[in-house]
Amino acid sequence: MATFSAWFWNERFWLPHNVTWADLADPAPGVEYPKAGHLLTALPLALGIFAVRILFERFIASACARRLHIQPGAGRRAQPNAVLEKVFISITKNPDSRHLDGLSKQLDWEVRKVQRWFRHRRNQDKPSTHTKFCESMWRFTFYLGIFTYGVQFLWQTPWMWDTRHCWYGYPYQVMTRGLYLYYVTELAFYWSLMFSQFRDIKRKDFLIMFVHHLATVGLISFSYVNNMARVGSLVLFVHDTSDFLLEAAKLANYAKSQRLCDFLFILFGVVFFITRLVIYPYWVLNSTMFESWTIVGPFPSWWLFNFLLLVLQVLHIFWSYLIARIAIKAMLRGKVCKDVRSDVESSSEDESNTTTGGSKSTHLSSNGENGTNGHCAAVKARRQNHSSW
DSSP states (O other), rough: HHHHHHHHHHHHHSSSSTTHHHHHHOTTOOOOOOOOGGGGGGGHHHHHHHHHHHHIIIIIHHHHHHHHOOOOOOOOOOOOOOOHHHHHHOOOOOOHHHHHHHHHHHHHHHHHHHHHHHHHHHHSOOOOHHHHHHHHHHHHHHHHHHHHHHHHHHHTSHHOGGGGGGGGTTTTOOHHHHHHHHHHHHHHHHHHHHHHHHTTTOOOHHHHHHHHHHHHHHHHHHHHTTOOOHHHHHHHHHHHHHHHHHHHHHHHHHTTOOHHHHHHHHHHHHHHIIIIIIIIIIIHHIIIIIIIHHTTTOOHHHHHHHHHHHHHHHHHHHHHHHHHHHHHHHHHHHHHHOOOOOOOOOSSSOOOOTTTTSSOOOOOTSOOOOOOHHHHGGGGGGGOOOOOO
16 A cells, blocks of 8 residues: 555656655645645535435425426326336337337237337336426536635636736645635535435436546546646636526426526527637636646646646537537427437327337427427536536
8 A cells, every 4th residue: 555655646746846745745834735635525525415405405496396386296107017017127118119019919009009108107217307307406506606606716816817826836825715615615516416326317328427427526636636726726617607507497498488498598508608618728728738838847747637628628519519509400490309318208198290110209298398408408418527527
């Protein structure tokens, strides 16, 4: 363990030339530099955030949902059928045409009726609009709260207005109480997402999102340990700017406020493009790559940090493409396509436009959501960021 620790905390990797951990270990009285041990505070805080979330969803978000007439009741249930239930559990939850034809003959049912049974049965195991509303309301509340705090805190910092202050005196930069609170709260939130993902709505990108949360935790921790927290706070702020707008659009959609949902989604798209494709590269990357090179000079962890930030920019471009594609389809068709990441399928009784091998109808889904949820929720896939780092 001692050998591994010495290798992992190699000063030549983490710190600029001629700087050692000993130089940072004994600051002047009243001065505090970042230490890896500080990040341990995020773990109990993450459990606290998780507990607050459970109470918030149960007593506050749920009450708001009911006031908006979003009831927690389950949707249409499949009628009991031992044969189909056995196939559903043991063989497949989404049978192909061969299975459908066989089951149709065995039960003397129409193929469409068998299809409908499987659709209803799949939806039985999936969350209601009420559940999704509560989950989104929690995220909206946190994102809005941390964005508000970020504005108040960064407004008073010199590096908000002149990014060169991120590097003046580096790495001998004091870790202020406000900066520490901002960092550890963000870190704790992403730890809590890793915990709660196993009880949240299960979506198709479960593994991708888990890896994303893990990478986010790693990036935040990495930037804290080598005292790049000033520029790190700018990265967090840029990503927090648009997240609460997306959750607000989803809330409006769940409440069936179509115009508000469309407006919020458009606003989200505009803010996303500006912050991720303009402000992030010209404000943040310019500082981390060029200003820091001039003031501090490169060193191994500097190269890794900038590489990860460049990868993030590539993801920004990809997510922007997805958002633009969804928006263009919405304008051309007057409505949007199905959410490719949705956890609920359409269960409309009207299947006149649906055949065994055909496309799905764009009618209202079983939870009362129309196509707008496609653009509101599908874009959420860009959180492989997330929303963020």
